Amino acid sequence: MPPTSILRPDLRVTRPLANVAQQPVGPASREDWLSPRRQERLIWACVGLALAARAVRYLVCFPLWEDECFLVSNLIDAGYAKLLDPLNYHQVAPLLFLWLELTSVKLLGFSEWSLRLFPFACGVGSLILFRHLARRLLRGPARLLAVAAFCASYSGIRYAAEAKPYGPDQLVALLLLAAAVEWSRSENRGKWLLALVGLLPVAVGLSYPAVFVAGGISLFMALELILQPRVERRRDWTCWLAYNGVLAGSFLTMLRFAAKSQSDSELGWMQDYWKDHLPSLASPLEFVLWFFKTHTGDLLAIPLGGEHGASTITFLLVTLGVGCVVRNRRYRVLTLCLAPAGLNLVAAMLGRFPYGGHVKFSQYLAPAICLLLGIGAAALISAGRGGDEVRRRCLRIALVVLALIPLGTMARDFVCPYKSSTDARYRDFARWFWPSMQFAGETACLHTDLGLEFAPGTFHHLGWSAMYVCNQRIYSPRHRLGKPVNWQRISADWPLHCVEYRAEVYPYDESAQQAWLNSMGERYELLSRDVFPSPVYQQRGSNLLCCDKLVLYKFAPRR
Numbered sequence: 321m322p323p324t325s326i327l328r329p330d331l332r333v334t335r336p337l338a339n340v341a342q343q344p345v346g347p348a349s350r351e352d353w354l355s356p357r358r359q360e361r362l363i364w365a366c367v368g369l370a371l372a373a374r375a376v377r378y379l380v381c382f383p384l385w386e387d388e389c390f391l392v393s394n395l396i397d398a399g400y401a402k403l404l405d406p407l408n409y410h411q412v413a414p415l416l417f418l419w420l421e422l423t424s425v426k427l428l429g430f431s432e433w434s435l436r437l438f439p440f441a442c443g444v445g446s447l448i449l450f451r452h453l454a455r456r457l458l459r460g461p462a463r464l465l466a467v468a469a470f471c472a473s474y475s476g477i478r479y480a481a482e483a484k485p486y487g488p489d490q491l492v493a494l495l496l497l498a499a500a501v502e503w504s505r506s507e508n509r510g511k512w513l514l515a516l517v518g519l520l521p522v523a524v525g526l527s528y529p530a531v532f533v534a535g536g537i538s539l540f541m542a543l544e545l546i547l548q549p550r551v552e553r554r555r556d557w558t559c560w561l562a563y564n565g566v567l568a569g570s571f572l573t574m575l576r577f578a579a580k581s582q583s584d585s586e587l588g589w590m591q592d593y594w595k596d597h598l599p600s601l602a603s604p605l606e607f608v609l610w611f612f613k614t615h616t617g618d619l620l621a622i623p624l625g626g627e628h629g630a631s632t633i634t635f636l637l638v639t640l641g642v643g644c645v646v647r648n649r650r651y652r653v654l655t656l657c658l659a660p661a662g663l664n665l666v667a668a669m670l671g672r673f674p675y676g677g678h679v680k681f682s683q684y685l686a687p688a689i690c691l692l693l694g695i696g697a698a699a700l701i702s703a704g705r706g707g708d709e710v711r712r713r714c715l716r717i718a719l720v721v722l723a724l725i726p727l728g729t730m731a732r733d734f735v736c737p738y739k740s741s742t743d744a745r746y747r748d749f750a751r752w753f754w755p756s757m758q759f760a761g762e763t764a765c766l767h768t769d770l771g772l773e774f775a776p777g778t779f780h781h782l783g784w785s786a787m788y789v790c791n792q793r794i795y796s797p798r799h800r801l802g803k804p805v806n807w808q809r810i811s812a813d814w815p816l817h818c819v820e821y822r823a824e825v826y827p828y829d830e831s832a833q834q835a836w837l838n839s840m841g842e843r844y845e846l847l848s849r850d851v852f853p854s855p856v857y858q859q860r861g862s863n864l865l866c867c868d869k870l871v872l873y874k875f876a877p878r879r
Contacts, residue, residue: 359460362719363467367447370471373726374447377481378440380737381432383747388483389786392435395422396793397802404578406585408780410593415578416525417485429800430793435483442491443480447471449494450687456501457653458694461701461715466694472722473623473686475679477729485527486680492527493660493684495519500537500656504544513559517566524570525578528673529664529684534567536659543652587671597677598668619676622689623725638689641696657688740859743787749852750791753870758797761815761874764805765792770818774833775826784856784868788821810877816844818873824866844875 384392390409395418403418420438428434450470454463470476479487496519503512516537523530541563545556575583591598599610616632618625625631645654664685668675676682682689701714738744757763766772767779768789778785793799810816818840822828837846852870857863 359464362464363451366464366468366471366719366723367451369723369726370447370477371444373477373729374440374443374480376730376733377477378436380733382481382733383738383743384432384435384483384787384790385739385743386782386784386787388435389790390782392421392430392483393786393789394418395425395435396430396789398422404581406581409782409786410586410589412528412579412582412586412590413485414526414528415574416522417488417527420526421483430790432483432794436481439482439484439487440480442487443476446476446480446487446491446494449491449498450690453494453498453501453687454691454694456498456505457691460698462694462698464694465697465715465718466690468719468722469623469693469697470686470690472725473690474725474729475622475683476686477726479680479683484680486683489527489529490683490686492523492530493533494687496523496530496533496537497656497687500540503541504652509556510559513563517563520563520566521570521573524567524574527684528579529660529681531567531571532660532663532667533684535663536656538564538567539659540652540656543655547652591671594668594671594674594677597674597681598671599665599675601669614676617676618679619682619685620689621679622682622686622693623722625679634689634693637696637700638692639696640699641692641694644695644699645692657692660688661685740857742784742856742859746784746787746854747791747795749854749870750788750795753852754792754796754799757817761817762806762810763796763798763817763819765799766818766820768792768799769805772820772836774820774830774836775823775828777826778821778823781826783823783825784854784866785821785823788854788870810844810875812876812879815847816875818875820871820873822869822871824868840875843878845878846873847876848872848874850874 391407391411391413393409394403394407394411400419400422403415403422407413417438421435424434424437428437447470451467454466454470457463458466476487476490479490496516499512499516499519503509503516506512520534523534538560541560545560548556597614599607599614601607613629616629616635617627618631620631620634620638622631622634625634642654642658645651645657664673665675667673674681697718701711701718704711704714738747754763764770766774767785773779777783779789798805840846850872852872854868854870856865856868858865
């Protein structure tokens with residue numbers, strides 16, 4: 321028989337914590353309020369509501385917003401090998417994620433649906449996996465509250481319908497954690513170790529933070545092996561070394577063939593972008609202040625929260641959950657939950673990955689956050705005065721409050737099916753402009769079709785040109801089909817229209833533009849030049865950030 325584990329049915333964490341955070345809240349009629357059957361119904365209700373919220377966000381089809389466009393514009397006319405090169409718009413993303421997105425585009429076309437299909441599938445899979453993980457580790461109110469918090473998390477709903485790697489980060493973390501827990505509980509550890517080893521290359525290639533999760537699991541496994549009977553250690557330590565060898569090999573392979581070009585190109589820029597989220601040890605007081613600011617800010621914005629202390633409630637509940645686990649001496653579970661964050665903190669000190677700054681960077685920590693939050697919230701309810709009736713009422717209130725998050729998200733998505741008015745305006749213009757222009761003559765984009773750029777940096781650095789090229793590919797009939805400009809068709813009755821996207825923030829080379837006009841003048845006569853302003857407003861407000869322009873040149877052949 322394998323050594324007894326704290327996660328096995330006889331001594332797993334649920335039993336010791338029952339006296340602290342997982343007592344049944346009290347009777348309802350002649351039954352326990354939280355009988356196993358009722359608890360299972362409530363959990364599936366939370367999962368169903370979360371699925372509905374994610375499906376609504378996906379199906380209402382938000383316009384691509386700038387952060388998505390920065391990344392997915394690199395997929396336009398790209399090959400698999402080209403994605404090994406540095407990306408435009410200062411983007412960094414795991415290679416397997418890029419390849420899966422490109423495969424979706426090649427099979428289904430470039431659209432909001434195809435670009436978000438894989439993250440949506442990851443969001444659905446994460447719900448099922450977290451329910452399984454919580455069932456393995458918790459019971460009673462702690463399990464119910466943990467699942468409810470995970471299902472209600474706004475960031476989980478959001479990143480299940482965005483073409484970014486943050487939703488996959490969450491699924492990969494859950495796959496690794498679930499396999500590690502099964503390894504700890506199983507009598508046949510070999511098959512689960514093989515599952516973990518097989519997952520590692522895919523996980524590391526699909527998610528950068530997977531390295532932190534896999535490293536945390538290595539520490540968890542080491543602690544498990546240290547506490548097992550001495551007679552069984554040699555074989556299991558050999559397996560542990562093999563696991564770490566595969567982890568190191570996967571990480572170095574990813575770094576050498578995929579991430580190195582992105583790192584060499586963007587690390588300096590990223591470090592400047594992350595500067596407020598990279599801790600410094602120069603002053604202990606500064607580090608302590610940074611630590612509390614970070615953990616009451618966006619890092620723990622699950623299920624809701626934000627900067628300036630808006631995540632303080634989550635921080636307090638998670639801290640209480642950690643205290644409950646420590647008091648019951650379940651250090652292996654604590655290692656499984658907190659070691660990935662500790663490794664992330666080390667990487668932040670080395671300037672290699674941000675710690676906090678935005679909840680998108682902590683999606684891989686969402687399972688651990690919700691587990692500890694559920695334990696802390698259940699402990700708080702159990703410790704309250706007033707008897708079982710008051711505790712039952714508190715649990716109901718907590719579930720109702722958590723249910724309001726996905727319900728409110730769905731209502732908001734129906735009323736405002738876009739992230740910002742700028743995104744909606746860019747898409748609405750593309751929906752009107754490109755299909756209409758196919759009836760007015762031959763239309764060519766200076767950047768996409770002619771390879772011209774009079775303001776260097778417009779299509780390489782951050783800017784709303786990314787939304788322009790993405791919406792062009794989706795809504796221009798010719799570009800969507802990949803057809804070239806039909807130069808032979810141009811005539812006096814079928815003029816040539818050249819479209820130029822001009823960004824306000826980049827210096828414009830007037831001489832280069834004039835040289836192009838002069839070269840065009842040798843064969844064509846410039847009939848008109850129209851300008852379509854493209855204002856960009858602050859996401860949450862009416863402040864004008866800039867006003868880019870779409871310039872339309874109309875040419876006819878010289879007689």
